[in-house]
Amino acid sequence: MLPFRRSGQVGVYFVLFAGFALAALQNVTVDDGVLTGAVVPQYLPGVSVWHIGNNCTGCFVKPDPSLAYNGTWHDSTFYPTYGYTPAIEFTFTGSALYIFFITANNITGASTFTDLDFVLDQVTVGRYTHTPSPITGYQYNVSVYVNESMELGEHNMMVQPVDSGNDVLMLFDYFIYTTDASVSVSSSASPSSTLPPSPPTSGTATSSSPNIGAIAGGVVGGVAAVVLVAISLFCYWRKRAVHQQPVTHFL
Ligand SMILES: *[C@@H]1O[C@H](CO)[C@@H](O)[C@H](O)[C@H]1NC(C)=O
Ligand SMILES: *[C@@H]1O[C@H](CO)[C@@H](O)[C@H](O)[C@H]1NC(C)=O
Ligand SMILES: *[C@@H]1O[C@H](CO)[C@@H](O)[C@H](O)[C@H]1NC(C)=O
Ligand SMILES: *[C@@H]1O[C@H](CO)[C@@H](O)[C@H](O)[C@H]1NC(C)=O
Ligand SMILES: *[C@@H]1O[C@H](CO)[C@@H](O)[C@H](O)[C@H]1NC(C)=O
Ligand SMILES: *[C@@H]1O[C@H](CO)[C@@H](O)[C@H](O)[C@H]1NC(C)=O
Secondary structure, eight states: OHHHHHHHHHHHHHHHHHHHHHHTEEEEEEETTOOSSSSOOEEESOGGGOEEGGGOSSOSOOOOGGGSGGGOOEEEEEOTTSSOOOEEEEEEEESEEEEEEEEEOOOTTSOOOEEEEEEETTEEEEEEEEOOOSSOOEEEEEEEEEEOOOOSEEEEEEEEEOOSSSOEEEEEEEEEEEEEGGGOOOTTOOSOTTSOOOOOEESGGGOOSOOHHHHHHHHHHHHHHHHHHHHHHHHHHHHHHHHHGGGGGGO
């Protein structure tokens, strides 16, 4: 009976820690059109080789703006012989990253093959390939890169075309990163770590200074959690001592 009781106690501690950790996580969405703020997508080698897709009159590739995130996307095509490589780069502080593109199928006059490399902190960590089908049409909210196992910290991401001799179409829509609310730059961070996570903030790149309330909340929450664990540990040891008293002289 004693081992059973013991594993039950361990379970309680686990739930306590899991609840504490989950409550601090928060998603931040950054649209391709964001120009200012803490996290801004940079278009390389310069904006001149990128089009604001929804405003591009000369582009053959015309997704429906009402189906794109916030109605916008950035459009560029890599041509292996042109001597430049369009890329997207950004730096963020987080523990997960999700990048979303629009992909296209057969469009007369345009290359719609998409082949991307993902370079995280100078290391190539992923690749996404879309081979167009003969049927016309677009796919929206295509998750081209997901990483949910990052070390919480500052990371640099570079999205670039794979140079395999093919033209590469890039239709970048938005990305989402997961950050810790207690170090978040968002002003909507929950002040208490025991409350459920606040809803995702969109276009959060607007606030740039750390939220003191959120940090204080995180610290207070952390102290409260430690005190709770200490109290439960104390109760557990006391209970165990009482239960084990008749057998202690055998140990
Ligand atoms: C963040 O967004 C991703 C993608 O939509 C989702 O899978 C994940 O559960 C979200 N995480 C949090 C902490 O809300
Ligand atoms: C896109 O075009 C609309 C009008 O067609 C204009 O109001 C808007 O400023 C343009 N956006 C950018 C980022 O150039
Ligand atoms: C893609 O996701 C965005 C944001 O969640 C939404 O506004 C849009 O309607 C979605 N588009 C499609 C085609 O599902
Ligand atoms: C793409 O569609 C056009 C008609 O719109 C068709 O003539 C052409 O063969 C198609 N291309 C491919 C690669 O299937
Ligand atoms: C996720 O990010 C970590 C760096 O924190 C990296 O080591 C790992 O390879 C990445 N995983 C994927 C699937 O990109
Ligand atoms: C959506 O675009 C408008 C400009 O058209 C901008 O003011 C707003 O901040 C954008 N929202 C998000 C969530 O990026």
